[in-house]
Amino acid sequence: MKTLEEFNNFLDQQLHDELLTLEKQRKSGRNWIRRIWAASLITFAIFVFFIIRFATQPHTGGDSNPTLLIIALVVLFSLGGYALSYFMMKGKGMNDAADFQHDFKNRIVKPIISFINPAYTYQPLNYASYEEFTEHGLFARKDYHISGNDQIYGKAGDMNFQFCDLLVTHMPLITVGSQGPDTVFCGSYFIGQFPRYFSTPVYVISRNSTMESLFSGTATDNGFIQTWDLGKKVLPADAAFNKLFMVYAPDVNEAQQLLTPVLMEKITQLQERSSAKLFLSFYNNRVYAGIGHGMDYFETTLHQSLQDRQLLKNFYLDFVSLLQLAEDLKSNVGIWTSHAFSRS
Numbered sequence: 001m002k003t004l005e006e007f008n009n010f011l012d013q014q015l016h017d018e019l020l021t022l023e024k025q026r027k028s029g030r031n032w033i034r035r036i037w038a039a040s041l042i043t044f045a046i047f048v049f050f051i052i053r054f055a056t057q058p059h060t061g062g063d064s065n066p067t068l069l070i071i072a073l074v075v076l077f078s079l080g081g082y083a084l085s086y087f088m089m090k091g092k093g094m095n096d097a098a099d100f101q102h103d104f105k106n107r108i109v110k111p112i113i114s115f116i117n118p119a120y121t122y123q124p125l126n127y128a129s130y131e132e133f134t135e136h137g138l139f140a141r142k143d144y145h146i147s148g149n150d151q152i153y154g155k156a157g158d159m160n161f162q163f164c165d166l167l168v169t170h171m172p173l174i175t176v177g178s179q180g181p182d183t184v185f186c187g188s189y190f191i192g193q194f195p196r197y198f199s200t201p202v203y204v205i206s207r208n209s210t211m212e213s214l215f216s217g218t219a220t221d222n223g224f225i226q227t228w229d230l231g232k233k234v235l236p237a238d239a240a241f242n243k244l245f246m247v248y249a250p251d252v253n254e255a256q257q258l259l260t261p262v263l264m265e266k267i268t269q270l271q272e273r274s275s276a277k278l279f280l281s282f283y284n285n286r287v288y289a290g291i292g293h294g295m296d297y298f299e300t301t302l303h304q305s306l307q308d309r310q311l312l313k314n315f316y317l318d319f320v321s322l323l324q325l326a327e328d329l330k331s332n333v334g335i336w337t338s339h340a341f342s343r344s
Helices: 004-013 016-056 066-089 092-116 130-134 239-244 252-258 261-274 310-331
Strands: 121-123 145-156 159-170 182-193 202-206 232-234 245-249 277-283 286-292
Touching: 004 016, 004 092, 004 310, 016 092, 092 121, 092 145, 092 310, 130 182, 145 310, 159 310, 182 310, 202 252, 232 252, 239 245, 239 261, 245 252, 245 261, 261 277, 261 310, 286 310
Parallel strands: none
Antiparallel strands: 121 145, 145 159, 159 182, 182 286, 202 245, 202 277, 232 245, 277 286
């Protein structure tokens, strides 16, 4: 696995010129949008000024019909606005704004994935399904709305994996005023599939602080995570880990065997580095992991400078950390079996 230093060198040496070109494109597209807004507001303000002036000006019998003058103004400004829009649409800035997101993924994201491993597949429009989000049993099966993007498929040793940005929301049955849907999960979602099976399901969940709830929503409070249905509460020997996470499993001894000091340290480091709530589910022959940072790493906007590469670095660290965490499980021989289990 390549180091963060190697990744930074790749950005500096291989993608520096591309990032500069895209930064110029971003500024061009942003300035075009600003000009559109400014021209529209000025045109509207002038139009309103003349309408108010003609509407409030006293008229005598010899004056022209004010209604006809207002109609003429409407037609004049409509034609002027159409002509302005036409010439603005022909400008380079419009193409820069329209193509920016697509160009960023083709010229930056795809090379990054190839740098990590040329065999990995990047699919910008794909993401985990409802079944892939609920099948491990941590989240209750409800009428979730799931969206996402930027899915990466690959194989690391004998483990097949997928990684994507995912947003899961749920609309309450009873809402107050303009209340929107609850956020169940928003962040990076990872699934690693092994040729063997875990001996028992084990669930690791970040503890909620007094100021915020899991994944910037209310996952446990609203019944999205039903802890009473996950098994017994497990208390590993690491007191610092217990302050940060809750662990549940039907078999406490098997869970203790899975949560080695090295694994608990890596989970703790991942949460501390990402400053986000986590969950991990070890279920059948898969490990499911979510980092609820609330961001979509590759959905850049015209108002976000590409000179700040921290988002790219955060993506790389999240992705590599989850891969390494999943791969390290293979060396813990005692947690594996050749048979699948059922939650029922």
